[in-house]
Amino acid sequence: MKNIGEKIFKFIMKFLTLFSMLLLAFIVIFIFKESIVFFKEVPILKFISGKTWNPLGSPDDLSILPIILGTAYVSFVGIIIALPIGVGSAVVLSSYTGDKMKRFIRGIVDVLAGIPSVVYGFIGLLVLVKFFEVKFSFSSGESVLAGGIILSIMMLPYIISTCDESMEKVYKEYAQYSNALGVSKSYMIRKIVIPESRRSILASIVLALGRGMGETMAVMMVIGNAPIMPKLLKKCQTIPSLIALEMGMAEVGSLHYHSLFAAGFILMLILFIINIFLYFIKKRMDI
Amino acid sequence: MDILTTNNLSVSYGNRKVLKDLSMNIMENKITAIIGPSGCGKSTLLTTLNLMIEENGGNFTGKIFFKDKDILSYEKDEIRRRIGMVFQKPTPFPFSIYKNLTYAPKYYGIKDRLKLNSIVEDTLRKVGLFDEINHDINTKATKLSGGQQQRLCIGRALTVEPEVLLLDEPCSQLDFKNTANIEDMLLKLSRDYTIVIVTHNLSQAKRISDYTAFILDGELIEYGETEEIFTNPKDNRTKEYIEGIYG
Amino acid sequence: MSEKIKDSLFKIWIILSTLLMFTVVIYIFGYIFKNGIASINMEFIFGDPKGIPIGSEGGIFPAIIGSLFLMIIACIFASILAISTAVYTVFYCRFKKIESIIHLIVQCMAGTPSIILGLFGYTLLVLYLGLGRSLLSAGLTLGIMIFPYIEVRVEKTLREIDKSIVESSYVLGISKAYTIFKLILPICKKDIISAITLAGGFAMGAAAPIILTGAVIFAPIPKSLSSPVMALPFHLYILTGEGISLEKAYGTALVLIMILLIINIISVVLNMRGREHS
Numbered sequence: 100m101k102n103i104g105e106k107i108f109k110f111i112m113k114f115l116t117l118f119s120m121l122l123l124a125f126i127v128i129f130i131f132k133e134s135i136v137f138f139k140e141v142p143i144l145k146f147i148s149g150k151t152w153n154p155l156g157s158p159d160d161l162s163i164l165p166i167i168l169g170t171a172y173v174s175f176v177g178i179i180i181a182l183p184i185g186v187g188s189a190v191v192l193s194s195y196t197g198d199k200m201k202r203f204i205r206g207i208v209d210v211l212a213g214i215p216s217v218v219y220g221f222i223g224l225l226v227l228v229k230f231f232e233v234k235f236s237f238s239s240g241e242s243v244l245a246g247g248i249i250l251s252i253m254m255l256p257y258i259i260s261t262c263d264e265s266m267e268k269v270y271k272e273y274a275q276y277s278n279a280l281g282v283s284k285s286y287m288i289r290k291i292v293i294p295e296s297r298r299s300i301l302a303s304i305v306l307a308l309g310r311g312m313g314e315t316m317a318v319m320m321v322i323g324n325a326p327i328m329p330k331l332l333k334k335c336q337t338i339p340s341l342i343a344l345e346m347g348m349a350e351v352g353s354l355h356y357h358s359l360f361a362a363g364f365i366l367m368l369i370l371f372i373i374n375i376f377l378y379f380i381k382k383r384m385d386i
Numbered sequence: 387m388d389i390l391t392t393n394n395l396s397v398s399y400g401n402r403k404v405l406k407d408l409s410m411n412i413m414e415n416k417i418t419a420i421i422g423p424s425g426c427g428k429s430t431l432l433t434t435l436n437l438m439i440e441e442n443g444g445n446f447t448g449k450i451f452f453k454d455k456d457i458l459s460y461e462k463d464e465i466r467r468r469i470g471m472v473f474q475k476p477t478p479f480p481f482s483i484y485k486n487l488t489y490a491p492k493y494y495g496i497k498d499r500l501k502l503n504s505i506v507e508d509t510l511r512k513v514g515l516f517d518e519i520n521h522d523i524n525t526k527a528t529k530l531s532g533g534q535q536q537r538l539c540i541g542r543a544l545t546v547e548p549e550v551l552l553l554d555e556p557c558s559q560l561d562f563k564n565t566a567n568i569e570d571m572l573l574k575l576s577r578d579y580t581i582v583i584v585t586h587n588l589s590q591a592k593r594i595s596d597y598t599a600f601i602l603d604g605e606l607i608e609y610g611e612t613e614e615i616f617t618n619p620k621d622n623r624t625k626e627y628i629e630g631i632y633g
Numbered sequence: 634m635s636e637k638i639k640d641s642l643f644k645i646w647i648i649l650s651t652l653l654m655f656t657v658v659i660y661i662f663g664y665i666f667k668n669g670i671a672s673i674n675m676e677f678i679f680g681d682p683k684g685i686p687i688g689s690e691g692g693i694f695p696a697i698i699g700s701l702f703l704m705i706i707a708c709i710f711a712s713i714l715a716i717s718t719a720v721y722t723v724f725y726c727r728f729k730k731i732e733s734i735i736h737l738i739v740q741c742m743a744g745t746p747s748i749i750l751g752l753f754g755y756t757l758l759v760l761y762l763g764l765g766r767s768l769l770s771a772g773l774t775l776g777i778m779i780f781p782y783i784e785v786r787v788e789k790t791l792r793e794i795d796k797s798i799v800e801s802s803y804v805l806g807i808s809k810a811y812t813i814f815k816l817i818l819p820i821c822k823k824d825i826i827s828a829i830t831l832a833g834g835f836a837m838g839a840a841a842p843i844i845l846t847g848a849v850i851f852a853p854i855p856k857s858l859s860s861p862v863m864a865l866p867f868h869l870y871i872l873t874g875e876g877i878s879l880e881k882a883y884g885t886a887l888v889l890i891m892i893l894l895i896i897n898i899i900s901v902v903l904n905m906r907g908r909e910h911s
Contacts (some may be wrong), residue, residue, distance in 0.1 A: 108810035109725060119784075120738050126745065126753045133756055140757075187650025195647075204651075206901070207658055211895050214661065215838025217866040218886050223660060252657055259654075285640045297698055313746025314841035315841035316870060337683050339748040339841065346752070346845050351760065363752045367745065374744035378737050436804060467806030477801040480820055489815065490805045546805050594680065 106367060109225055120238035127367070134364040137161075137357035138227050146361060152326035152336075154345065154355040161358045165328045169243070169335035173318055174311030176247025176331070177254050178304060184251070185307075186256030186293070186300060192259065193266035205260075212256035220320030223249040228321055241323030249317050254307040261303035265384065267293040302380045309373045312366070325332065336364040389414040389550060389580050390435060390469075395448035397427070397434050404430045404444070405604045412550075412597075417572060417581045419612065421588060421597035423627070427604040428584040432552045435582070436469045439464050464468035467494075474555040476535035477543075478527035483510075483519065486527045486538060490546045505545055513541040514571055533564025537571065544579075551575070553583040557590065569594050588628060592616050600624045662890070671889030672880050678888065682863075687851045688871065689878040693885055697892070698854045699768075699862035700837050703847075706772025706858075707779055707836040713781035713830050714776075721812060723735040723791040743781035747841040750778050771847025773902040778842055779832035786828035790821045827903040834896035838889065840866035865889040 138146070140158050149162025189193060192204050231240030269292050277287040293300075314337075324332030324344060342359050349356040388411035397405040405427045413420050420428045433439045434446050434447060437457065451456040457465060479486050487506045497504060510516040515537055519525060527538055536556055543551060553572075557565040572581055572594055585591050591598055592612060599609040600621075608615060608624045619625045680692025712852030718735065726732050764770045794817060802812040818825070840848070848867035855862045864887060872882035 105808045105810050107847055108813075111899065112717050112721040112725060116716055119714040119718045119780060120735065123742050123745075123778070125757065126742075126749065126777075129753055129756050129761075130749065167671040178877070183646070184650040184653055187647040188654050190647045191651045207655065209901075210770050210894070210897065211654075211658055213834060213838070213893055215840070215866050215889060215893065217838070217870050218661075218665070218890060221869060221882065221886055222664060224873060225879075226664065255654060255657075281639060286636060289639070289643055291808045307746050313748070315746065316866070320870070323712070328771040339746055342748050342752060343841055343844055350730050358725065360752060360756070361750050370746060371741060374741050375737070375808050375883050377744070438800070438804060441800070441803065463806040463808065465806070466804050471801075471804040473797055473801060475797060477795070477797045479798060479801075479816060489802075490807060493805075493807050493811050493815070542801075543805065 100297050109228045114177055130360055130364050133357055134342060134358035135249060137354065139360040140354060141358075141361075143361075146358075147345045147365060150328070151339075154349070154358070161354070163338070163341075163362055163365070164327075166336045166338055166341055166362070167369075169322070169326075169329040170312050170337040170339075170366070172243050172329040172335065173246040173250060173322065173337055173379055174308050176243060177250030177311045178307055180247060180251035181254040181258055181307060182300075182304065185303065186262055188255070189259045189262035189266055190288060190293070192263045194270045194284070199278060205263075208259050211252070211343060212260075216253065216314060216317040217320075219249050219253055219317035223317060223321040228327040237332060239323060241321055241334050242332050243322065243329050244331050245321040246318045246335070246337075248379060249321055253314065253317060254311060257307050257310060261299055264352075265299035266292055266296045298380060298384050302377060302384065305373055305377045305380065309370055309377065312337075312373075313370055315338060315343050319343055338362050387414045388412060389453060390582075391451040391454075392435075392448075393447060393449040393451070395431075395434065395450060397430050397439060397444055397446040399444045401441075403604060405434070405446075405601075407448070408601075408604075408606045408612060410606060410609050411598060412580065412582060414580050416580070416596040417576045417583065417594055418478050418597045418599065419591035420582065420584045420599045420601060421586070421591050421627070422601035424586065426601045429602055430552050431601070432554050432582065432584055433472065435550075435552060436466050436471050438466075438471070467546045468548050469550040469552060470543035470558050471547065471552040472536070472540050472543050472549075472554065474558055476539050476559070478530070478535045478538055480526065481541070482524045482525050483515075483521040483530075483538060486542055487523075487545050488572060490542065494546065507539040509545055512571075512575065513537040513546060514567065515541065533567060535558050536560060536564070537568060540568070544575075548579065550580045550582065553581065555584055555586060558586065565590070588616075600627060602627070648717055664694055665883065665886050665890055669883035669885075672884030677881075677884055681853070682851055682868075684878075686875070688868065688879050688881060689731055690881075693863075693865065693868060693881075693888065695852060695854050696863040696865045696868040696885070697888065699848075699852070700865045700889075700892075702768055702855060703772050703843065703862060703864055704833045704837040706768065707775035708829050708833045709778040710773055710776030711778075711783050711832065711836075712825075715780050716787055716818075716825065718784050719788040724809060724813060724817075739781045739784050742777075743785070747839055750774055751842040751845045753777070754842060759846055764857060766845075766847045766849065766861050767859045768855045768862045771843040771862065771864075772848045774842045775836040775839060778839060782832045782835065783828050786831075786854050787821070787825055790824040790828070791817065794820060801866055821827055823903050826859060827900045830896055830900040830903065834893045834900070837896070838866055838893055840864070840870050843867060844870075865892075900907075 114185060141161060146162050147167060149166055150164050151160045151162060152166060153160040194206060223245060227245050229239035231237045231245065273291050318337055319340030320379040324336050324340055326336040329335035342363055346359050349359055390412040393409050395405060395408040414547060420431060422428050433442060439446060484485050484506055488502045489504050491502060515534060556566055595612045598612040598615040600607045602623055608619060608621045616628060619628060634867045663863045677692045678693050681695060682693060683691030722732055722735050751774060754770055758773060759766055759772040799812060802808065802816050843864055847862055848864045849861040850859045850871050852863050866889060869882055869885045870887065872878055872885060
């Protein structure tokens, strides 16, 4: 009896694990299945290299180069802003704080990570976009820059927690030796802690890049959603916001419907590559 | 009467051989002490006797007989029930004392509250905790002192009514008074149970055991009545060890 | 440049960074609180949305309840899968290779954008399986989204258990399944619940996966799993995006953030208690 129970339990665990793992395969298969219909009409290379997006026009007008570039551009702007702030905060967190302060700051970082993206978008629209329009009298505050700034705030928690972990380790390891040499703390951090943490800084960049490119709501609400070649102070479009905005309007089974899956498929490919890259960086970090 | 017999038992972890051609008989209702310098394979011997060795990534060749039957002919779980084990470090479950002691009986199908209560009470008496804890069986086991925790762990091993009790340096983390407590208890228990105790404390082996085995570098050097081993060792290495040469 | 100047610049940099981060957090909360508090009253929290266009007056009660329902479904679905996967990986998986593959897949799932999950839920659940835009479709999609977060944290907790405690169960001749149910899961209970709550908060705040799978502009409190639902983040998006009512949008944002903050605090408190015991 007991042996049978044991076997059944093991089987259930195995089955549910397999099921969970297959979810990823299902996701890939279903997105791919729906996009392949589109790729039969429009070759994939044309899809990602063409410059027009007009779902009401001919199939030739469905291509997403500006949108891919927009997705990347917004994320890069986000990282450029978030990286110095994130690494700076991680240095303070890892090397300049006592236990109580550490817990407090980590709590704050968690709170930042816990704010829903739609709230970020909401604030971005009401504060940032408005600020651009009023203070700099842009014709439209909705822009790559606005998206980048909002994303940078959302990226901060990822960058801080990834860097903090390894910086703390390095700091603890070298603090004694360095103190014995009589060099200042900040000198030691500059010369040892930050260089030694370069791998986790890289990991945090890749992680943040992945998050940024996949972000939907916050970005969608502040970039203006125009499928044109992205410029820093002009409107743009990203793949996630394209899908979120147009999927509801697209008739099921139409070419437009399938093209949105195709765009999702391209986004997924980009992110898988980023994530596999991240997996190997992390794996080597542990050794 | 011997209850456990090993025949040319060799144990290895991967390529590393830990025990070599070990043959010995363990007598029923006696205390057998296993002594030897650290790393000689004493603990490995214990984990082999209840087949935990495979869980830890080792494997053995040779034969082990339990009650004259090949140990591999039993179910693994049955062997572990009938040959109990207590570790060096006390490992109370982070539950109440009551739950620690009913954990295993419930698994073996005892559901009756009264029966469970009597198991708990009997066990606590056997290990001498009954009066010490003032009948407060709902105290968290992790709140007990180290010595009490270890006695509770021995008690927990007894709740499944084993025939043999394997103890891996059960007193090494305890002070003198707690050690004396446990030694007393083991002497009493040996009327009903066969006890095999690994120890690095020679005087402990001398005080409580009936038989002593000396293991060095994975080989059984000498095995016999404790009296004999300590007063008149046949092998020179045993003599040197007892006199404190290996430390 | 002398090392002294470099040192000072370095210090200015890190202090400014930290201050900036604090400012942002305080600003976000202050901003929403200041603007949202005026719209909070009994009618707003416990009333139905009213007015033309809908939402411009009245309350957000169906959205609050809808969000809670979505969170519960997501948590149930995700935690069954996540705990099983973690238990399998830690206690049953014998090959390092399979373990790494599981970790890679979990990480890839965590990295999959929520909108892709929404697309997936839309084609598989809504269209293919015919569940329609519903509480169930949206809840399951959110469940897929939080699965990796729960799995990673539960697996970490399971690995932190003292090995000798687990072994002392095995040496009593007790099976793995019983050990897992009666010893390991009870020991980790608080940590696991904390992980699930945290992930639940994450699910509750997400809008992208539910836009396509079940969230609607107006619906009464769902009567069954197949009813469409209102949800706070989606409601906030609609109120802002369609320019329906800024005042109600501030109120909705404040309610959403407060609920998430409470969930966060519960999770942290549980986690601290869990630590004490182990």
